[in-house]
Amino acid sequence: MDTTKTDTSSRATGEVKVDLDAEFRDSHIQEVLDKLDRELIGLKPVKTRIREIAALLLVDRLRKKFALTSQTPTLHMSFTGNPGTGKTTVALRMAEILHRLGYVREGHLIAVTRDDLVGQYIGHTAPKTKEVIKKAMGGVLFIDEAYYLYKPENERDYGQEAIEILLQIMENNRDDLVVILAGYKDKMDKFFQSNPGMRSRIAHHVDFPDYQATELMAIADLMLAEQNYHFSPAAHRAFAEYIPRRMQLGHFANARSIRNALDRARLRQANRLFAAKNKMLSKDDLMTIEAEDILASRVFIDNAPDDDLQAPARGS
Numbered sequence: 001m002d003t004t005k006t007d008t009s010s011r012a013t014g015e016v017k018v019d020l021d022a023e024f025r026d027s028h029i030q031e032v033l034d035k036l037d038r039e040l041i042g043l044k045p046v047k048t049r050i051r052e053i054a055a056l057l058l059v060d061r062l063r064k065k066f067a068l069t070s071q072t073p074t075l076h077m078s079f080t081g082n083p084g085t086g087k088t089t090v091a092l093r094m095a096e097i098l099h100r101l102g103y104v105r106e107g108h109l110i111a112v113t114r115d116d117l118v119g120q121y122i123g124h125t126a127p128k129t130k131e132v133i134k135k136a137m138g139g140v141l142f143i144d145e146a147y148y149l150y151k152p153e154n155e156r157d158y159g160q161e162a163i164e165i166l167l168q169i170m171e172n173n174r175d176d177l178v179v180i181l182a183g184y185k186d187k188m189d190k191f192f193q194s195n196p197g198m199r200s201r202i203a204h205h206v207d208f209p210d211y212q213a214t215e216l217m218a219i220a221d222l223m224l225a226e227q228n229y230h231f232s233p234a235a236h237r238a239f240a241e242y243i244p245r246r247m248q249l250g251h252f253a254n255a256r257s258i259r260n261a262l263d264r265a266r267l268r269q270a271n272r273l274f275a276a277k278n279k280m281l282s283k284d285d286l287m288t289i290e291a292e293d294i295l296a297s298r299v300f301i302d303n304a305p306d307d308d309l310q311a312p313a314r315g316s
Contacts, residue, residue, distance in 0.1 A: 018062055020058075020062070023062060027100055029058070029100055032097050032100065033054070039089055040086045042212070042215040042218075043085070043090075043208065046086070046208055050090065050093070053075075053204060057075075057097070057101045072103075072174055072175050074201065075098065075178045076179045076180070076201050076202050076203060076204075077178070077180045077203070077205070078181045078202045079091065080185035080205070080207050080208065081184075081185065081208025081209065081210070082253065083253035083254060083256055084256030084257060084258075085254050085255070087182045087208055088142065091109055091142045091180050094178075094180070095107050095108065095109045095178075104138055104139050104176070106138040107140075108138070108139035109139060109140045111144060112132055112142070112143055113148070114145065114159065116128070117129045117149065117162040118161075118162050119158055120158075126165060129165045133166075133169055133177070137173070137176055138176060138177070140177075140178045141177060141178070141179045141180070142180045143181050143182065144183065145182070145183045145184075146182060146183055146188065147184075149162055149163050149191075150191055166179065166198075170201045179201075213240075213243045216254070216255070217239065217240055217243060220239055221236075227262075227266075228287055229266065229287050229288070230287055230288060231289050234290065235288075235291045235293065235294055237291070239261075239294050242294055243258070245300070245303075246299050251305065261297070264297065264306060265289050265293045265297075266289070266293075269288075269290065269293045272290070273285065
């Protein structure tokens with residue numbers, strides 16, 4: 001850490017001071033935030049909130065250097081939004097920030113759903129839940145579709161047992177485990193209404209907005225580039241037309257649906273190349289998605305999605 005500013009201030013005022021900018025640089029949090037910007041298009045409100053949380057934790061760490069006692073900030077979070085909006089990716093980067101600032105020992109992320117926590121018979125849930133918690137200690141436990149833990153309509157459901165164990169851990173092990181609950185906003189709101197003890201332990205509620213069509217086009221370009229593909233100009237125009245059509249159809253899952261659509265386009269490209277009479281292919285031939293690879297989608301032909309399983313999208 002560069003202490004030049006600190007020393008000068010100390011001599012001038014007789015008071016020890018710290019350089020907040022230098023502390024920020026030394027924490028290497030900016031590297032994580034930059035990584036998040038590269039990984040996820042848009043999501044400005046989410047990224048702003050993550051920066052705010054990081055600032056809170058950095059200031060809290062500096063307060064400890066001056067022996068300014070206070071409780072460790074409650075860090076349990078709720079991420080709400082539709083599938084494919086980046087909740088899991090942000091949770092992963094949040095775990096990295098928490099680790100770099102010393103709020104968790106290891107900074108790993110354990111992502112689970114109800115099936116990983118809740119047993120099917122008496123005496124099964126507690127050991128399952130405790131085993132998951134044991135793996136997550138020192139890091140972040142990410143529970144996707146957390147509302148499925150609670151099924152009040154089923155008197156023989158064991159989800160409440162898992163919730164009670166989580167509540168105890170979230171209260172007593174705040175300095176060694178951060179829990180992030182994720183899912184659709186309306187369902188998460190109902191879950192918190194039914195479980196006020198869980199709501200009281202959540203300090204940060206972060207809502208993930210759906211992507212706009214222009215953002216989804218940028219995401220598509222990024223995804224293709226990561227796989228060493230690119231659109232031809234005509235294919236780019238076709239996919240720009242594909243996106244709003246697909247958004248109007250059922251079970252749209254934001255970036256996940258875009259990824260699935262590109263996988264289908266790559267499949268069509270491969271079959272187009274095999275069907276061509278000329279099998280002498282250039283590097284660019286192998287990299288280029290053409291308009292026909294997009295326009296063959298059922299979105300254009302049958303006005304139906306062909307890029308997702310015909311079931312409600314789940315997850316983040």
